[in-house]
Amino acid sequence: MTLKDEIKAIASGIREDILAKRRYLHQHPELSFKEFNTSAFIKKSLDEWGIPWIPVADTGIIATLGGNHKTANTIALRADMDALPIHENTGLAFKSVNPGVMHACGHDLHIASLLGAAHILKRLGKEINGTVKLIFQPAEEILPGGAIKILQEGVLQNPKVNAILGQHTMPSIESGKVGIRKGMFMASMDEIRIKVKGKGGHGAEPHNNNDPVVAAATMIVTLQQIVSRYNNPKTPTVLSFGKIEANGSTNIIPDTVYIEGTFRTMDEHWRDEAHEKITRATKSIAHGLGCECDIDIQKGYPSLYNCEVLTDKIHSYMREYMGDESIIETDIWMASEDFAYYAQNFSSCFYLLGTGYPNRINSSLHTPAMEINEECIETGMGLMSYLAVKKLED
Template identity: 50%
Template sequence: MSDLIQKIKSLSDAYFEEILEIRRHIHSNPELSFQEHNTASFIEEKLKSFGLKDAHRIAETGVTFCLEGKKPGKTIALRADIDALPITEANDVPYKSKNEGVMHACGHDVHTSNLLGVAKILSQLTDKFEGTIKFIFQPAEEKSPGGASILIKEGILENPTPETILGQHVMPLIPEGKVGFRSGKYMASADEVYLTVKGKGGHAAMPETFVDPIAIASQIIVSLQQIVSRIANPKIPSVLSFGKIAGGNVNNVIPDEVKIDGTFRTFDEDWRKVALQKIKDISTSIASSMGGSCEVHIASGYPFLVNDEAYTKRNVEAAKAYMGEENVVELDLWMAAEDFAFYTHQVPGCFYRLGTRNEAKGITSGVHTPTFNIDENALKTGMGLMAYLAINELNN
């Protein structure tokens, strides 16, 4: 084991209890997207306590600063998201959310505390690297249009411009002590689909007097499935799902309208545009043919996330050196979306997964669930590995 790896692991061990308490504080005090004012202040306070006093706000609740190495050189960026979800926590833990209906159910408390740990570790190792590390504590990953897109518009990738950007995310499917990487396309784009089917309501026993939006909505949903099954190139993974239908109140009264909410996800920007137009065309034409109408609203979401192949390969090799080859796994395509994708369309990026699962401790719940939690030993792995990946990239 190299002296640098040993040094980083020693610092990770030494700072573990402090970062653990930071994670628990953030977990207990979650804030929703674009509302992370207290979280941002807490991050600033901790950075100052580490002797890092140059942090400043961006997009109101984002925090960023640069750490300089022993000599000028290239710039890299490290990113963590800081917002929580509108979920009521069901875990019975001392650090349970104090904010009713708000929970760090996607691990952003872990990402934030990890990056604080990375900052503390690297602040002790500035003589070990050349160049600049830009730290990004980003708000609003969970809510469109995504904090990443806003930070990019406000210049987060400028002055200085990073040559690469690195992001880490918890993964409850991977055991604690392991990490996962995937080169190339990794996570899907995500667009929100909102359909309002309009007809003419009436008594359910008198079909000749009404235009049934429920029947129209049913036909639209069934027909739209052909976009993936019969129109899409089968070599391009695609998902069109509808999670909400709202219309009517009783069994014998036909409503005037029905609302349908869904999501479309894929890995190709050209096909994404075609598919979204097909959703509009099919929905409106079916509604019209059945005597009604359909208003279609597409809320453009995150693009697909692509991990730069060369940069990811360097990180995989560095992770194997730091953790052992047996603890670095290859990831499959993931149909979920992440606004880190915006960065990867601007600069070479690598978004990898930190294992947090521990079946012996009963820590198996997925993200975005009321019982999500982590094996907190992952914090030690997370901050140490990211610190090493940062130095390795600067010195590569």
């Protein structure tokens, strides 16, 4: 029996168990750095399979297994654990029992897939030419994220990881397929908060006021020109404002307006330059219209770059395991992921696991109706196992 056939056979045999684990995790979601029950559930599964683990980053876990420990070959596989503050509206029999909390980004599937891979790799035993570190990471959904904390704690050293792989749920890709892209893949993400301070008063007497609403509106429109006029058109960039608070009324100009938005790009040098331009333009507009402003740009996750050499190899292993027809070369994705921190430190590849249903509209990530086609579960755990073993053979 070939390695591919052996892994597929094991994945098929444990499918129902891993499916049950995924449903339990989906039903009991927990927010970032509060994944206490989730962590205990993972530890219990690892203990049952005799896989050693250590705690990391508060609620996180690093499990280690492998066959030939005389080699320095070490690969890491990562799954994030946290859910989102969303009230679920799927109608599933195993929908969230925690009001206002939902696995709307597929992290329950990520955990289940990695647990399945852990089981498969444990069964393969000495066929593994090196060490596999399994990263169950907390808090991907909030800044500063769990990845940076795991890196700071040094658990990916001794033995040092040579490569790290991660997979992410993607409803827009049909179950049974995967998406992959080498090089530039995901955007950086920064949060912008602006407080515009003016002098409010009666809406019928604007000449007696310094209107912060007009100043805020001017900022929102003008700042778009930083993207359209200063950015190299070849560099994907997004500047969006999604929250405005002006607590006035039809005839009341408020003293203060609050604006919140996000800035995303795929070039770290331009990212820093844009921050300076946004800050300078914001303050200049406020001053020119008789107002003041405070601006805070919270720097979030960096852009994610898939190592081209590693990704080419992973792509070839995917073809061996799944066939060319099941692999999609994806476009860039302007979402953000703290997996990017791993990619800054290790040879890394982050790919997409198709979870969509055929012939229907699939709700997107981060929505109350997001569902996963569970036919993907064998692909998720089997492929990850195959990629790890093949990379260690390299």
